[in-house]
Amino acid sequence: MAKSFAVISRRVLMAGLGVAAFAATPAHAQNDPIRVGFPIVMSGAGAQFGLPVLTGAQMHADEVNRAGGVLGRKIEIIPRDTKLRPDEAVRVARELIVRERVHFLVGTFSSAEAPAVSEIAKENKTFFIAPVAATDRLTAPDALHPYVFRVAKNTTNEGRSAAEIVAKWPIKRIATIGPDYAYGQDTIASFVAHLRKLRPDVEIVDQQWPKLNEPDYTPFLTAQMARKPDAVVSALCCGNFDTLAKQAKPLGYFEAIGHRMLALGEAGSVETTKSLGKDYPFGIWGNAYDAFYWEAGPAHRAYTERLRTFSKDAEPSSWPVQGYIAMQFLVEAVRKAGTTNSEKVSAALKDLTVAAPHGPLTMRAKDQQANRGQVYGVASKDERYPFAVLNPIQYVDPVKFMD
Amino acid sequence: MSTSALLNQAFGGVTMASYLALTAIGLSLIFGVVRVLNFAHGSFYMVGAYLAYELSRWFGPSDAGFWAGALVVACVVAALGAVIERLVLRHLYGKDELFQLLFTYGLVLIFSDGVKAIWGVEQVSVARPPALAGRFEWAGAVFPAYGLFISLISVAIVLGLWFVIQRTRVGRIIRAAATDREMIDALGVNVAWLYTGVFAAGCFLAGLGGALVAPVTAIGLGMDAEMIIAAFIAVVIGGMGSFWGTLLGALIYGQVLAFGILFIPEFSLFAVFALMAVVLIVRPHGLLGSREAVRV
Numbered sequence: 001m002a003k004s005f006a007v008i009s010r011r012v013l014m015a016g017l018g019v020a021a022f023a024a025t026p027a028h029a030q031n032d033p034i035r036v037g038f039p040i041v042m043s044g045a046g047a048q049f050g051l052p053v054l055t056g057a058q059m060h061a062d063e064v065n066r067a068g069g070v071l072g073r074k075i076e077i078i079p080r081d082t083k084l085r086p087d088e089a090v091r092v093a094r095e096l097i098v099r100e101r102v103h104f105l106v107g108t109f110s111s112a113e114a115p116a117v118s119e120i121a122k123e124n125k126t127f128f129i130a131p132v133a134a135t136d137r138l139t140a141p142d143a144l145h146p147y148v149f150r151v152a153k154n155t156t157n158e159g160r161s162a163a164e165i166v167a168k169w170p171i172k173r174i175a176t177i178g179p180d181y182a183y184g185q186d187t188i189a190s191f192v193a194h195l196r197k198l199r200p201d202v203e204i205v206d207q208q209w210p211k212l213n214e215p216d217y218t219p220f221l222t223a224q225m226a227r228k229p230d231a232v233v234s235a236l237c238c239g240n241f242d243t244l245a246k247q248a249k250p251l252g253y254f255e256a257i258g259h260r261m262l263a264l265g266e267a268g269s270v271e272t273t274k275s276l277g278k279d280y281p282f283g284i285w286g287n288a289y290d291a292f293y294w295e296a297g298p299a300h301r302a303y304t305e306r307l308r309t310f311s312k313d314a315e316p317s318s319w320p321v322q323g324y325i326a327m328q329f330l331v332e333a334v335r336k337a338g339t340t341n342s343e344k345v346s347a348a349l350k351d352l353t354v355a356a357p358h359g360p361l362t363m364r365a366k367d368q369q370a371n372r373g374q375v376y377g378v379a380s381k382d383e384r385y386p387f388a389v390l391n392p393i394q395y396v397d398p399v400k401f402m403d
Numbered sequence: 404m405s406t407s408a409l410l411n412q413a414f415g416g417v418t419m420a421s422y423l424a425l426t427a428i429g430l431s432l433i434f435g436v437v438r439v440l441n442f443a444h445g446s447f448y449m450v451g452a453y454l455a456y457e458l459s460r461w462f463g464p465s466d467a468g469f470w471a472g473a474l475v476v477a478c479v480v481a482a483l484g485a486v487i488e489r490l491v492l493r494h495l496y497g498k499d500e501l502f503q504l505l506f507t508y509g510l511v512l513i514f515s516d517g518v519k520a521i522w523g524v525e526q527v528s529v530a531r532p533p534a535l536a537g538r539f540e541w542a543g544a545v546f547p548a549y550g551l552f553i554s555l556i557s558v559a560i561v562l563g564l565w566f567v568i569q570r571t572r573v574g575r576i577i578r579a580a581a582t583d584r585e586m587i588d589a590l591g592v593n594v595a596w597l598y599t600g601v602f603a604a605g606c607f608l609a610g611l612g613g614a615l616v617a618p619v620t621a622i623g624l625g626m627d628a629e630m631i632i633a634a635f636i637a638v639v640i641g642g643m644g645s646f647w648g649t650l651l652g653a654l655i656y657g658q659v660l661a662f663g664i665l666f667i668p669e670f671s672l673f674a675v676f677a678l679m680a681v682v683l684i685v686r687p688h689g690l691l692g693s694r695e696a697v698r699v
Contacts, residue, residue, distance in 0.1 A: 043523075047525075048525070207668075208664075208668065209668065209669075213526065213621070213623060213625070214621075215526075215620040215621040215622075215623065215626060215629070216419070216619070216620050216621075218415050218418070218419075218619075219412065219415045219416070219419070219660065219661045219664045219665075220664060222408075222411040222412050222415050222661075222665075223412060223664045223665040223668070225408070225411065226404060226405070226408030226409075226411065226412065226665060239525060239526045239621070242526075242528070243526065243528070243621040246528060247619065250531075250536065250537070250538050250545075250547040250548075250549070251411075251538075251545055251547065252538070252545050
């Protein structure tokens with residue numbers, strides 16, 4: 001009798017404990033932080049651009065948390081290293097969703113990583129914002145789904161912005177040089193198509209396609225010089241542009257084209273001008289997402305000051321602004337939706353406008369892409385800094401040529 | 404197409420050829436004497452380039468620093484090659500070539516991961532020595548000084564090697580060892596140390612090639628694969644074990660690539676491989692090669 005009582009008693013105890021445990025750990029309690037998974041390249045190649053993007057996001061999360069959080073909850077960013085590889089990006093994205101139970105995903109850097117993670121977002125119905133990836137494929141009609149958004153430029157509006165600038169130059173012959181893969185091909189193609197519309201009199205005399213991360217640009221440069229272009233548009237990004245600039249110098253390439261080059265792919269960003277220092281080809285045009293020396297109004301100045309303090313760098317990077325803006329959109333959408341449910345947040349994000357540091361930005365409903373432009377300017381010397389700054393500098397708003 | 408443009412492109416091809424020849428000669432030497440197809444030759448080249456980068460960070464840009472550094476780097480890579488040969492490679496001589504191929508391929512993977520672990524994944528660069536940073540102009544074409552200098556050095560190295568192999572006692576022994584190893588062994592020459600020496604010499608040239616090409620290329624992972632493929636093409640076209648053949652093969656490679664980029668840009672690389680295939684079909688031993696081991 002006593003034994004069976006003990007058994008029943010133990011069972012009741014176990015059951016009671018089980019119910020209590022179940023009740024005490026709900027999936028997302030009301031005051032738990034809002035968890036944002038951040039897959040980004042944090043090591044090796046690309047880290048010098050990926051880490052600043054994370055910094056920008058963390059800065060905005062910090063600001064929001066200090067002001068009381070979102071819906072009374074703090075934002076927690078959980079970064080993971082993608083090593084700039086799509087397969088690794090997919091793996092960490094899944095891990096963030098399944099093991100870390102994040103509510104949202106913000107991140108990826110390359111145009112190969114973003115579409116891969118977009119698939120994971122779709123599969124798990126988790127809201128995802130890409131702050132940097134430019135490929136049109138991400139928001140193309142056949143790839144679009146309710147859970148993917150982009151705050152970066154895309155190759156179409158970058159190419160067209162370039163054409164708008166080049167159309168004003170007094171030239172007759174133009175050449176292009178770009179890395180032989182999706183980003184290079186798409187950007188140059190949209191540049192050429194738009195330039196033909198604006199200036200049908202300009203002739204495309206040469207197109208060079210060195211492979212990505214080509215170590216020796218010399219034969220491409222001499223071949224291009226042989227065709228005697230008046231100007232060149234380049235889509236070489238980051239380290240590749242550094243290599244080109246160094247190898248072009250002894251050939252007299254920039255002199256041969258009168259320094260009439262427009263270097264896309266953020267060749268005007270603070271990182272690139274710093275890394276080339278006095279070897280930077282002063283006089284060419286470059287673009288960037290942001291520049292700390294750009295006078296763009298009180299909100300931008302305030303943002304730059306906060307960035308200086310947060311990143312402990314008096315001459316901060318051009319890339320944090322993208323992480324920052326992505327978080328701005330996320331936070332505003334969650335506030336508007338009043339919930340962390342991905343579907344409701346996605347719906348709230350469409351046509352939402354935020355006050356980005358340089359001005360208002362809207363997330364278009366039709367292609368889930370923000371109307372993000374970039375700054376363009378001429379690389380000039382400045383006594384204040386040992387590196388080139390874009391001066392004159394202008395923001396090119398892509399709204400008029402986004403379909 | 405103006406003359407100056409053609410001159411520019413041709414000179415670009417010549418400099419490309421000399422950068423390649425520096426390293427490919429070492430490959431040819433090792434194959435000619437030791438009879439090993441050193442798949443890891445491009446990796447020794449890559450290590451040379453990264454070591455040159457490391458030294459340039461310590462010493463800064465200076466003429467003396469650059470040349471001394473290049474010699475130091477070449478010696479270090481030669482020592483590395485000697486150690487590897489002594490410890491492992493010598494046990495594979497006379498065995499199935501597959502083992503040698505697998506071993507040297509394993510070296511490629513080890514070196515690649517080692518370089519990645521030490522220097523990371525980003526491309527790095529080295530500046531030219533200040534004395535050679537300028538350029539000459541002639542007939543409207545531009546000739547970078549550094550390229551000219553390296554072309555001269557390549558020719559000098561081939562001449563030097565030719566002299567050593569053909570006109571000195573050491574060279575005679577090397578040629579004999581390449582022809583009949585057992586006989587030279589019976590005559591009292593320490594063949595094992597000879598092979599180590601030749602392998603180390605080949606690696607010296609690879610390391611020197613890496614250090615001297617460092618200022619004009621982007622140093623990054625993948626440069627080992629690019630170099631070994633280009634070196635094989637040069638050696639196959641020119642003839643295995645023939646130094647002048649390797650120089651000729653490198654020259655052909657450089658010119659075909661340079662003018663390919665100018666006239667048939669989509670097919671420039673294809674043209675080089677197609678040429679190699681044609682040579683293999685028509686003259687399997689290469690243009691200047693023959694069945695003999697070390698010829699010059």
